[in-house]
Amino acid sequence: METSTIMLRDLPREERPRERMLKYGAQALSHAELLAILLRTGTHSESAIMIAQRILGQSGGLRGLADYGIEELIEIKGIGPAKALQLKAAMELGRRIVASRLSESVTIRSPKDAAELLTEQLRYLQKEHFVCLFLNTKNVVIAQETLSIGSLNASIVHPREVFRAAIKYSSASIVCAHNHPSGDPTPSPEDLAITKRLVEAGQIVGIDVLDHIVVGDGRFISLKEQGLM
Known part of the structure; x- marks a missing residue:
């Protein structure tokens, strides 16, 4: 038939x-x-x-x-x-x-600015990508780099890699971000721990960590806004 x-x-x-x-x-x-x-x-x-x-x-x-x-x-x-x-x-x-937005002068004035720049790049990825935005003294993005790609559930990044890149770009400050493949941007204990280590390392080298953005599927959470850093 x-x-x-x-x-x-x-x-x-x-x-x-x-x-x-x-x-x-x-x-x-x-x-x-x-x-x-x-x-x-x-x-x-x-x-x-x-x-x-x-x-x-x-x-x-x-x-x-x-x-x-x-x-x-x-x-x-x-x-x-x-x-x-x-x-x-x-x-x-x-x-x-x-990504072409980086060819323009993008200024980070709020967590929303950083999230708008990164959400579409990160939201559909099936592995955690840890990304940093490197800013000058006027909070203009001068570079973006993916510093770690993790498994489905965890991304491991060391402050050494983050600040080596920040120094390379002569950054005054940085904004960190990573995605949660589950789509839920709720920060994990590991997210809070690495943020604390990054903030402490930044204080030592004189490069401020302004925020850590966790990107989900169409949603994001700013650890700075939540008082978690």
Whole structure:
């Protein structure tokens, strides 16, 4: 018995992702619809939307997909080298758009400023990334560096690495940040302990640690605002 597969061409025009995006804008589309537009075509047995839904399910959503490399993408059924490259290029462009803010004069006046700069870079990562923003005497960001990439549950960073980088950039102060892959930005005891060590080391070398931002999925917590440092 043959089974029929609904392809994009079989849908009414107003229900196809491209037409919906033209009419309503990209923000109105689901993750799967946006991925389907990037994929452009499906296979003989699956539409582009069906493949996109399967990719999201297999990777655990956008958070997991953002960490996939080219080879991992190619291993997904229905994704060849060309489609893998298209997806990876789109994800890299998104990251670069966020990172391009550093080419401007970004001034950190509040925890929100730091969080806005880093949240989109960190929120979808499946491992903890410990990142520092290096500031001049006017709190303008002069550099950003990822100093540690940890396991799913823990990121270990030593004050030595942090302040070696701070001295390299001639920083007056720093803002630290890391993500929680769980999506919950609640600081852990380890987060509080490393923050205390960083603040103490900063006092010795004369480089202030202004804040430590913990990034979750669309949320953040400032240890400074919470009175935890």
